[in-house]
Amino acid sequence: MNMQQAAERSDALLDSTFNAINPSVQWAHDDTTSGSCDLTRRRAVMTDISEARRGSFLGTVERFWRESGYEIVSVNASQKYPAIFARTPDGFGINVEIADQGQAHFEVNTPCVEKSEVAAPSTPPNGPAYENVEIPRPNVRSDFWSVATPVPSAVPGGG
Template identity: 65%
Template sequence: MRSTAGTTNALMLAGALLAGCAGGGQLRDKEKGSEMNLQEAASRADEILDATFDAIKPEVRWTHGETTVGSCDVTRRRAVMTAISEARRGSFLGVIERFWRQSGYEIKSVNSSRKFPAVYAQSGDGFGISLSIGGGGQAFFEVDSPCVEESDVAQPTTPANGPDYSGGPIPRPDVHDDFWSSLGGLSAGGGRTA
């Protein structure tokens, strides 16, 4: 009996795992019976990015990165063309982390490296959101959708507010901002930076 129960539990677990891989994990509104498709997921990712960039004060210049489509998911990317100085990186990530928390996103992980910090979050509807600082103080944003229904995916409709490098290589940040590119002075909260 014990082995039969164990086998049954193992089969139920395996079935649940397979269902998740085969679309059981797809984003859907069970009340309405509707499912989000790749284009709708890409539009939702764009909304998340638009709202995030609206929260950054002073504004930074950015360009679209590559959109990638997997077997059932889509990723939208943006690269910040404003150089974020090492002295400002903590403030920059703090602004984003606070905004994401206020938006109801769960902060999954924070890398507090001084040179290459990052923050990873997840929205209530299953979108993975990340901000990482790379070489030259360049900030990269990425939004990954959960598994959704297949469809065509159009390019983002929000125009970049800096030079548009979409479809080609993105250079290192080349925009100086008196606040974000500053090597010291006042922090975003008005206090002195270390």
């Protein structure tokens, strides 16, 4: 596998993760960086994830990753800056971290692969493409993810 193929695999991992988040969130591509034999793809979530909904958001992502056969390597249970770090069966590291103002950041780190040129991601963002400018803080309000109350728990015996 070369760096371009690893980048495409990284994009597919991010695409499938974002497809599992319901209701969906708006996201933008962030920097791609490369080392001597690996690279990192990043996406920033533009939807504000309220403090009350961060656990539900991260739970959705973690469940999807577990169901996909990823190993959960580490969890940062910080109230303010929680994060989940996982590894795919083929050695890709994937993580999500909540940063300032509820902005979630996703990152995929590839294993060491053959050096090659790497094209920009082919999946278009589902919102503005902040090309050549700094990505702003989350600026999209969601009727689900941005509200200040926790997700209501299911009522026992309620259906």
